[in-house]
Amino acid sequence: MNQTAQQTVRVDLEQGLHMVPCSLIARTAERFPCEIHIQKEDRSADAKTMLDLLTLSAENGSMLVLQASGEEARAAVDALARLFESNFSDTDPGSNC
Numbered sequence: 001m002n003q004t005a006q007q008t009v010r011v012d013l014e015q016g017l018h019m020v021p022c023s024l025i026a027r028t029a030e031r032f033p034c035e036i037h038i039q040k041e042d043r044s045a046d047a048k049t050m051l052d053l054l055t056l057s058a059e060n061g062s063m064l065v066l067q068a069s070g071e072e073a074r075a076a077v078d079a080l081a082r083l084f085e086s087n088f089s090d091t092d093p094g095s096n097c
Helices: 019-030 050-054 073-085
Strands: 004-010 035-040 043-046 063-069
Touching (some): 004 073, 019 050, 043 050, 063 073
Antiparallel strands (some): 035 043, 035 063
């Protein structure tokens, strides 16, 4: 079954998406077998690749679209959305493995 999921999130980090949050996004995304992309305006990045995420130049206040397709797509988008909702401070690397 090919699932798709999408959710819009806001970057609420004073320095925007820098190395640490991008690393957390990539590590979280890697736990899921589906394809996951994050879109900012006309740019799209592979959520499993930290350097790709950095190219989004997502500043504080940026709106991003989390998009996943494939097995566990909904769970992947939910896990990534939780990172944004917690401002990357309430992370449990063992959850939703």
